[in-house]
Amino acid sequence: MNAIARTLVFTLATCLSAGALASERMAHAKGLPADTLAEAVNNLVSHNQKLEALIAQPMTSQQLDEVHLLSYTLENALRRIDQDLKQIAENLEAVHIASERNDPATVQRQGRAYLDGVRPLAR
Numbered sequence: 003m004n005a006i007a008r009t010l011v012f013t014l015a016t017c018l019s020a021g022a023l024a025s026e027r028m029a030h031a032k033g034l035p036a037d038t039l040a041e042a043v044n045n046l047v048s049h050n051q052k053l054e055a056l057i058a059q060p061m062t063s064q065q066l067d068e069v070h071l072l073s074y075t076l077e078n079a080l081r082r083i084d085q086d087l088k089q090i091a092e093n094l095e096a097v098h099i100a101s102e103r104n105d106p107a108t109v110q111r112q113g114r115a116y117l118d119g120v121r122p123l124a125r
Contacts, residue, residue: 033074036082040122046079083123090119 034049036042049072056065056072093116100108 031071031074033078036078039086042079042082043122045075049075090116093119
């Protein structure tokens with residue numbers, strides 16, 4: 003094989019390897035965790051700002067990679083918010099039903115649970 007052919011083969015192999023590594027890196031990205039509702043809201047706010055800045059300009063391949071990676075954090079945040087909102091809604095429904103049934107103890111108990119749960123969203 004002559005020198006030019008070897009150089010082309012090496013260049014092609016290097017490019018393919020780099021692309022495979024980048025794809026593997028993206029496929030295994032997990033994003034920031036959202037272990038609490040407050041953490042999810044903070045991640046949502048900060049990463050929405052990053053996304054807004056990125057999409058406000060013409061997109062380069064590097065910016066597309068950044069969007070791809072930050073979307074994992076946004077997905078984690080939304081998943082946690084969705085999970086917690088279901089419990090918050092159940093607590094509020096318990097308050098509603100208890101108020102109809104004239105049950106002040108349940109209204110107070112479930113009302114506190116509702117307020118504690120929704121607090122990170124209502125800042």
